[in-house]
Amino acid sequence: MFVHDTLLTRLKRGCETMSWPAGPAPALPDRHGGALRVESKNCQAGCAACLEVCPTEAITRLPDQPVALDLGRCLFCAECVKVCPSGTISQTGDHRLAVRDREDLRLGRPGREELRLAAALDEKLRRLFGRSLKLRQVSAGGCNACEADTNVLATIGWDLGRFGIQFVASPRHADGLLITGPVSKNMELALRKTYAAVPEPKIVIAVGTCAISGAPFAGSPEVLNGASSVVPVDLHIPGCPPHPLSILDGLLRLLGRLEEPGR
Amino acid sequence: MNQANPFALLTNGSALPWSDVPEWPLADFLRHVSAALQRGERLSSFFGVPEDHAARLVAVVALDAGNTLAVARTQPFSGSFPALTPSHPQAHLFEREIWEQHGLVPEPHPWLKPVRKDHGAGPAVGGFFRVEGPEVHEVAVGPVHAGIIEPGHFRFQCAGEEVLHLEIALGYQHRGIEEALAGGPHRRTVYQMETVAGDTTIAHATAYASALEALAGTEAPLRAQWLRAIALELERLANHTGDLGALAGDVAFLPTASACGKIRGDFLNLTALLCGNRFGRGLVRPGGCRHQVEAERLGRLRERLETALAEVQQAALWLWDAASVRARFERTGPVDPNQAAEIGLVGPAARACGLLRDVRFDHPAGWFRFAQVPVSVWPDGDVFARARVRWLEIQRSGEFLREQLEAAPEGGMLSDLGSLAPDTLAVALVEGWRGEVCHVALTGANGRLRRYKITDPSFHNWTGLALALRGQAISDFPLCNKSFNLSYCGFDL
Numbered sequence: 001m002f003v004h005d006t007l008l009t010r011l012k013r014g015c016e017t018m019s020w021p022a023g024p025a026p027a028l029p030d031r032h033g034g035a036l037r038v039e040s041k042n043c044q045a046g047c048a049a050c051l052e053v054c055p056t057e058a059i060t061r062l063p064d065q066p067v068a069l070d071l072g073r074c075l076f077c078a079e080c081v082k083v084c085p086s087g088t089i090s091q092t093g094d095h096r097l098a099v100r101d102r103e104d105l106r107l108g109r110p111g112r113e114e115l116r117l118a119a120a121l122d123e124k125l126r127r128l129f130g131r132s133l134k135l136r137q138v139s140a141g142g143c144n145a146c147e148a149d150t151n152v153l154a155t156i157g158w159d160l161g162r163f164g165i166q167f168v169a170s171p172r173h174a175d176g177l178l179i180t181g182p183v184s185k186n187m188e189l190a191l192r193k194t195y196a197a198v199p200e201p202k203i204v205i206a207v208g209t210c211a212i213s214g215a216p217f218a219g220s221p222e223v224l225n226g227a228s229s230v231v232p233v234d235l236h237i238p239g240c241p242p243h244p245l246s247i248l249d250g251l252l253r254l255l256g257r258l259e260e261p262g263r
Numbered sequence: 264m265n266q267a268n269p270f271a272l273l274t275n276g277s278a279l280p281w282s283d284v285p286e287w288p289l290a291d292f293l294r295h296v297s298a299a300l301q302r303g304e305r306l307s308s309f310f311g312v313p314e315d316h317a318a319r320l321v322a323v324v325a326l327d328a329g330n331t332l333a334v335a336r337t338q339p340f341s342g343s344f345p346a347l348t349p350s351h352p353q354a355h356l357f358e359r360e361i362w363e364q365h366g367l368v369p370e371p372h373p374w375l376k377p378v379r380k381d382h383g384a385g386p387a388v389g390g391f392f393r394v395e396g397p398e399v400h401e402v403a404v405g406p407v408h409a410g411i412i413e414p415g416h417f418r419f420q421c422a423g424e425e426v427l428h429l430e431i432a433l434g435y436q437h438r439g440i441e442e443a444l445a446g447g448p449h450r451r452t453v454y455q456m457e458t459v460a461g462d463t464t465i466a467h468a469t470a471y472a473s474a475l476e477a478l479a480g481t482e483a484p485l486r487a488q489w490l491r492a493i494a495l496e497l498e499r500l501a502n503h504t505g506d507l508g509a510l511a512g513d514v515a516f517l518p519t520a521s522a523c524g525k526i527r528g529d530f531l532n533l534t535a536l537l538c539g540n541r542f543g544r545g546l547v548r549p550g551g552c553r554h555q556v557e558a559e560r561l562g563r564l565r566e567r568l569e570t571a572l573a574e575v576q577q578a579a580l581w582l583w584d585a586a587s588v589r590a591r592f593e594r595t596g597p598v599d600p601n602q603a604a605e606i607g608l609v610g611p612a613a614r615a616c617g618l619l620r621d622v623r624f625d626h627p628a629g630w631f632r633f634a635q636v637p638v639s640v641w642p643d644g645d646v647f648a649r650a651r652v653r654w655l656e657i658q659r660s661g662e663f664l665r666e667q668l669e670a671a672p673e674g675g676m677l678s679d680l681g682s683l684a685p686d687t688l689a690v691a692l693v694e695g696w697r698g699e700v701c702h703v704a705l706t707g708a709n710g711r712l713r714r715y716k717i718t719d720p721s722f723h724n725w726t727g728l729a730l731a732l733r734g735q736a737i738s739d740f741p742l743c744n745k746s747f748n749l750s751y752c753g754f755d756l
Contacts, residue, residue, distance in 0.1 A: 006518045006581055016525060029532065031539030031554065055451040075454055077545050137411040141436050143461030143752050144413055145542045148505075151411040155524035169409035184755075186379070186386055186435045187414060190406045216454040222439035240454075240544055241461070244528075 033091035038107040040066035050080035056215035068108035072212040075240040098250025120256030136174035142181030146208035146241040176203035182214035182223040269295035270333030275626035278477040278689035309357035311365035314339040318365040327625040343368040353607030379434035386434035387416035394420035413751035429732040436755035444715040460753030466695030468547035470702040473691035475549040478683040487551030492630035496660040499696040501530035503653040514591040522578035529571040551677035592647035596731035596743035610698020615648035622694035649746040719753030
């Protein structure tokens with residue numbers, strides 16, 4: 001009975017995989033807000049409203065300078081957006097959040113109003129990984145949200161496999177690591193060993209703000225404040241957790257598989 | 264002190280002055296706790312509170328039938344204490360934790376080893392229970408697992424394919440959450456509460472908010488209590504749906520596996536409709552909720568909920584229809600109901616052993632005081648029962664949401680929390696999708712948090728998984744593991 005049922009339902013539903021990146025990207029939830037933008041020329045002297053509400057000290061302000069926002073520490077709670085009287089910090093609704101260089105997540109300086117999107121791997125690595133990238137995922141103190149929204153990429157809606165990207169069971173079979181969590185001290189050794197077990201050349205992707213800076217656990221004596229304290233990181237995707245669309249965008253951007261120009 | 268009542272009684276989500284918690288000499292305290300457990304009551308939380316160079320023990324016993332919580336404490340002491348574990352196995356991990364956190368030694372404890380602490384090279388380095396014999400071999404799995412899963416270490420003692428004993432060593436995810444709370448609440452505390460177990464954001468954030476509201480003597484607006492209940496059931500729907508899919512995947516039944524993978528995301532997107540975040544980050548705050556829900560948004564929520572519920576209905580029907588699924592689920596990984604009660608199982612894992620326990624029913628707080636969800640039980644204690652209870656709960660949560668989305672109270676969402684009462688203890692329980700989430704908060708003389716104890720349902724339930732594996736084929740471990748789907752970080756804190 002169920003065979004007949006199953007086939008019929010499947011036929012009726014058709015292909016459930018999204019058309020993106022060939023077609024339009026699925027919309028983010030309207031309250032998501034996407035990436036943040038810092039228009040420092042609007043920043044009022046003497047105002048500290050955003051600094052007082054930011055839970056992770058992602059916003060800093062040197063004397064006589066406008067604010068600086070580090071998206072690598074940001075949980076995207078948007079409390080700063082709510083309290084900013086001058087519209088200096090605003091939401092862009094943009095799902096694209098991945099950067100290659102940790103510095104590119106620091107906003108505020110002229111020309112750095114928004115983050116600088118990740119460039120593709122160099123030609124040699126792209127030839128190796130561009131059409132087949134096998135990743136080993138390591139959760140190192142992750143809360144299972146970044147893990148879940150990475151896992152979801154393998155479901156029929158996202159179908160990660162169509163890009164030749166796959167999560168594999170052994171680091172020996174992998175081209176790189178995708179790390180989540182602030183890197184708990186108790187996971188340091190396991191993370192080092194897993195990294196060492198991946199054959200060269202290899203890449204590392206840090207997914208989620210925890211994996212970039214440890215926030216909201218940064219400074220806890222039990223965590224190491226992010227993946228880069230243990231291994232070199234090639235791609236940073238901030239968020240708490242980043243939307244699956246942001247994660248997939250980052251992976252495809254790294255592989256040079258997105259047609260649109262970068263920023 | 265009233266000898267007839269060794270405990271102070273309070274209801275879920277309330278507070279009482281620390282001085283009103285009966286203080287007993289150690290022997291009397293243990294006698295009273297032991298007597299309560301002997302009567303079939305349940306240890307919700309059991310922990311130490313540091314005091315100068317010593318510590319007190321505090322027990323929170325859930326009197327499920329009486330819908331109340333019983334709290335008692337010892338006088339401060341140091342050194343050792345007579346262990347409850349030999350007569351009450353549900354105290355097993357609590358006593359190990361007390362030893363690890365405060366240096367108080369439970370004696371005699373049958374298996375006294377650290378719960379989360381590193382031994383220098385990871386929590387799995389240390390002694391494990393070993394079975395000796397010519398045919399016996401040992402299998403070590405983890406901390407890094409094959410899929411996208413949190414880390415933990417499993418040590419199997421096997422005779423051929425058969426598992427004689429499984430020992431689970433956790434602690435890899437330890438982030439020091441309880442320690443970070445001392446002197447709080449801090450600005451980042453609520454964000455840490457939302458990530459105690461990231462797939463249980465609403466339940467943990469609600470427990471935290473309720474505990475703080477009890478300490479401050481504030482009540483969240485009714486509409487916020489309503490929204491928390493809506494979000495809690497959406498969280499349950501998403502996770503239960505994901506679990507049914509994962510269970511189907513583990514027995515190679517792909518139609519349900521792939522359908523549920525997608526529908527789980529549809530439920531997460533409903534939470535995102537409320538607050539922008541698929542896991543409910545930023546929704547629950549002490550004092551209420553951070554987002555209003557307009558009529559138009561409510562309409563969209565209702566509409567998309569119906570679609571997702573119809574789809575999960577279809578996907579589940581395939582699953583229950585398939586003889587091949589039944590054959591793999593039935594009699595796999597059974598937990599004996601008596602053992603389940605002894606080790607203090609909670610949540611769907613307990614209800615799948617026929618145990619009638621559900622915080623929403625036994626200790627109703629917030630919106631659940633007005634709207635009830637029937638308790639879903641199934642008798643057999645095996646993988647089938649755990650899957651079946653999830654399905655029953657998906658249906659009940661769906662019905663609950665259908666009714667309650669029509670019954671939204673009017674009003675604001677957030678009231679001012681105010682300051683916390685000094686020297687006060689509050690207890691908040693929430694039925695998360697894995698079971699009972701218990702938060703106990705204690706303030707000091709300055710009105711700041713002095714001790715904060717979190718008990719995730721996984722703390723009670725990992726032992727259940729170990730028992731379920733006894734006598735099973737080791738190849739059924741993934742299936743049994745998914746049927747519990749416990750939290751590593753919720754345990755490790």
